[in-house]
Every structure is written in C-alpha cells, then in structure tokens.
Amino acid sequence: MQEVVDRFHVLWYETRQRQTWRNTSWRGVPAQQCPFDLWVYQELIASVRPDTVVEVGTKRGGTTLFLANVFDCVYGRDEVDARVIGVDISMRVHESVSQHPRVRLVEGDSVAPETFERVRASSGSRAMVLLDSDHSAPHVLSELRLYSRLVAPGSYLIVGDTNIAGHPVLAARADGPWDAVTAFLEETDEFEPDPACEKHMLTQSPRGYLKRRGD
C-alpha cells in the first residue's frame, strides 16, 4: 500500500506541466500547498485555536490569505486579535493579502535576529508556526531552533516540504527539511510528530507536523 501512495506522491509532486502544487491558488492568489495540507491547517486552527499563525516563506501569499480567511471563519471577522504573520526575504505578496486586516508582513532573512525579534514582538501567546522558506537542512534547523520558541504547548510547528530529498520526491537531492527535523528531534523532546495530521496520506509535510507537548 505504501508503495502505491509513494508512487502517486511522486507523480503528483514531480509532474512538470503547470498543474498540482505549481498551479494551486486560494481566491486567485498562488498557494504552493497540497490542498490536503491546507485542509489540515484549517482543522488545526479550529481545534487548537491559536491567536497567531506565523508563515515563514510567503511567496505570493495564497496560503497567508487562506490562513487569514480561516481565522475569519473560526473567530468571526470582528475578532481582531488573531493574526497571520508572513515572513519573506523578498516580500511579493498580492495586494489582497497585504490589505487583509489580520495579515502582518515582515520582510527579512527568517533566521536573522532582527527578523525573528519583529515576529516575536507581533506574535501572541498561542502561536502556531509554518516553516516554508529556504529548504536546505541547515537553514530549516536554524528556523526550528528559533521559531519553536513561539509555539504554545499543544500547538504545532509545521515543517513544509519534508517530502523532498527522497521522502519520497526529488530523490536526487542530498538533504532537506526531513533531515533538519531528524536533527531537531534529537536535541529536544518538547515536540513530537503527529501522524494524525498525515491521515490523507498525501502530504508535503511527512513527519513534519510537530506538536508541542503539554496542555
């Protein structure tokens, strides 16, 4: 069964035409995510009820807008105290994203101390974090060490694209977010992967939904 799942995953991810994750959008804005993962984000927001989602790596901002709209649905449009903080080294989000009242944008290298400090200052006490920027293992490990500090007990630190570097896609690549997660879990027991978030079988974050213990 796993072989079938992996073969479909490779077909879904590596198809070169403008389809699958290269051509997915939310309300007209590109969102480079598997729709199954977007659905799981929605379920986590509804159940964990974070006051902040930090998305590190926004690109055009379709996922940022999706998260802000989920907050609108879960909390109602008038609840202003729940926000999405989007971080990117080169901010290029669509104007419908930057104009959304729940969206805060921070431009800078995600692992630079001044970037993290700006995010920390805007973040609430019940944050959830989504890491989806530079996918090299050293960079992701640095992000994990930094941004894990913001994640509330019972909330989630989600690592995007743990599927690359052979898990099961882009097998020729030497390392990626999966390896960063392995190193991170060796140095902390504060977080554990939540396999329930992989229930749809196709996910761009295999072993990447890290739940903070407690609560």
Ligand SMILES: C[S@@+](CC[C@H](N)C(=O)[O-])C[C@H]1O[C@@H](n2cnc3c(N)ncnc32)[C@H](O)[C@@H]1O
């Ligand atoms: C895979 S895209 C993000 C896709 C987006 N999360 C989505 O769902 O549509 C990666 C983004 O990370 C940004 N990025 C790359 N290196 C970065 C860094 N060191 N710090 C912050 N952002 C970075 C890139 O500019 C790019 O926009």
